Amino acid sequence: MTTxxxxxxxxxxxxxxxxxxVAAAYLARAGRSVLVLERLGNTGGAAISSRPFVGVDARLSRYxxxxxxxxxxIVRDLDLRFAVRRRTISSYTPTERGGRPGGLLVGGGEQRTRESFARLTGSDREYESWRSFYGTTGRVAEKVFPTLTQPLPTRAELRARIDDEAAWRMLFEEPLGQAVERxxxxxxxxxxxxxxxxxxxxADAHDPSLAQNRCFLYHVIGGGTGDWDVPVGGMGALTDALAAAARAAGAEIATGHEVLRIDTDGVAPAEVVFRTASGEGRVVGRTVLVNASPKALAELLGETPPPGGAAAAPEGAQLKVNMLLRRLPRLRDTSVDPREAFGGTFHIAEGYAELARAHAEAASGELPSVPPSEIYCHSLTDPTILGPDLVEQGYQTLTLFGLHTPARLFEKDNQQAREVLLTATLAQLDAHLAEPLTDCLAFDADGRPCIEAKTPLDLERELRLPGGHIFHRDLSWPYAEQGGRWGVETAHRNVLLCGAGAVRGGGVSGVPGHNAAMAVLGH
Structure with missing residues (x-):
């Protein structure tokens, strides 16, 4: 047994x-004794890099x-050796109008973006609306993002901080679809x-729950700008740097230790029961921080979660596909370089009506007939994830993220549904290519094409994400809706939630880890 x-x-x-x-590094740097227990044989969770294709030197951000x-x-506080790179192109969305291929390119300078909007729509109106709309979200981002690592504001305090009633109504009160259509x-x-x-x-654009608004908000406030950047060296570079920072500060990290139970009365030090390959063991912590979902936390505490609460059964809704190509495919739209089109976010079948139809089909229990998805190429911005030989030969990675594919659609036969959905999704991409994507795929050492797909059920099995939900549960508003100074507190004073399911969680942010550490340290 582990000692x-x-x-x-x-x-x-x-x-x-x-x-x-993140929590471990902050707490250990404050002079506290810290032990991290991780079920898997490595740290990083969903934020890792790995080589999924046999015999191929391509280290992908797999999840x-x-x-x-x-x-x-957080990067500064913890002295992390980690960097990101900005993408020069934000997005490219191919389309066909009047029998001719074309598309909308966002990025590469204001004039180029304006011209792309004009070619698509025939006027400057949409581009001016775009500038105005994202000018509003940019101003909101500047005011909201800094609050993520501060004690939770109340709803009224955040509203006053934003100080723009039209923006508040658009983002926080009315379904996102209304603003989009207006x-x-x-x-x-x-x-x-x-x-x-x-x-x-x-969610639908007009979902009354406003789940789509909360997701939209977190996607436009990042860094105070809304930019989505490429992690140099892959996502594993971040978690490797975090693990190194935690260890350097004195934290102990034990992999291969699956926690089974947390026994606490909320006052006395809690007992944590774990299992290793050698059997069960126990360790005591004055405070226990749980980097897992609210649902998993309830199970560890032996509690029954209330229906509809944060610990209720969540449901993921995405298809994740990783690919390695020998070269980027040629596009039917010859006005744009594939290196630019795939360097940003490449939208597929994501017109407004297409998204509505896909949601309606999935809500009725059917896989979307025209699956929406988006793709980007990490290696165009950061080739360091590929071995030198692959770089020299022009190999590239592609990451595809499919929408409107809830876990329920895979429950009957996960493998068959995955194959059907992947085939349909790639067909939508092929419709905008001058050659089939399969002609560009690389092959691994065993002669198999370098492509893998993950459904919500696959993520649940591999990473213990409940229902395959990448945020552990539906995202929350970034303000206090109930008790708790930092949004990480539980009903037990000495047990905190430091995972993505905390208030202001979701995504690769480190915010819940930071906030849980601040709560422990009494800030």
Missing amino acids: FGRDVYDDVIVGGGHNGL SYLVSLLPAK NFADDLVRGVVLTDGLIGTF
């Missing part, structure tokens, strides 16, 4: 994902892949805007 450095720790952290590592919500404050006329432009509200979130 740790001490019998009682100031802080035991359950889960060595990026948020748990999470872009960075926007990670505050520079500001934009073109179906393709409307769809491009809406997609940020649907990442990992199964």
Whole structure:
């Protein structure tokens, strides 16, 4: 059985994902004794890099892949050796109008973006609406993002901080679809805007729950700008740097330790029961921080979660596909270089009407007939994830993220549904290519094409994400809706939630880990 450095720790952290590592580094740097228990054989959770294709030197960000919500404050505070690179192109959305291929390119300078809007819509109106709309979200981002690492504001305090009633109503009170339809006329432009509200979130543009608004908000406030950047060296570079920072500060990290139970009365030090390959063991923590979902936390505490609460059963709604290509495919739209089109976010079947139809089909229990998705190429911005030989030969990675594919659609036969959906999704991409994508795929050492697809059920099985939900649950508003100074507190004073399911969680941000550490330290 594992022997740790001490019998009682100031802080035991359950889960060595990026948020748990952030918390560990902050607490250890404050002079506290810290133990991290991780079920898997490695730290990082969903924010890792790995080589999924046999015999191929391509280290992919296998699950999470872009960075926007990670505050520079955390990187500075923890002295992390980690950097991101800005993408020069924001997005490209191919389309066909009047029998001719074309598309909307956003990025590469204001004049170029303006001209692309004009070619698509025939006037400057949509581009001016675009500038105005994202000018509003940019001003909101500047005011909201800094609050993520501060004590939770009340709803009234955040509203006053934003100080723009029209923006508040648009983002926080009315369904996102109303703002999209009020500001934009073109179906393709409307769809491009809406997609940020649907990442990992199964909702219609007019969903009264406003789940789409909350998702949209987190996708446009990152860094105070809304930019989504490429992690240099892959996502694993971040979690490797976090693990190194935690260890350097004195934290112990034990992999291969699956936590089974947390026994606490909320006052006395809590007992954490874990399992290893050698059997069960126990360790005591004065405070326990749980880097897992609210649902998993309830299970560890032996509690029955209330229906409809944060610990209720969530449902993911995405298809994640990783690919390695020998070269980028040629496009039917010859006016744009494939290196630019794939360097940003390449939207597929994400027109406004297409998104609505896909949601309606999925809500009725059917796989979308025209699956919406978006693609980007990490290696165009950061080739360091590929071995030198692959770079020299022109190999590139592609990451595809499909929308409106809730876990329920895979419950009957996950493998068959995955294959059907992948085939249909790639067919939508092929419709905009001058050659089939399969002609460009690389092959691994065993002769198999370098492509893998992950459904919500695959993520649940591999990463213990409940229902395959990449945010652990539906995203919350970034203000206090109930008790708790930092949004990480639980009903037990000495047990905190430091995972993506905390208030202001979701994405690769480190914010819940930072906030849990601040709560422990009494800030």
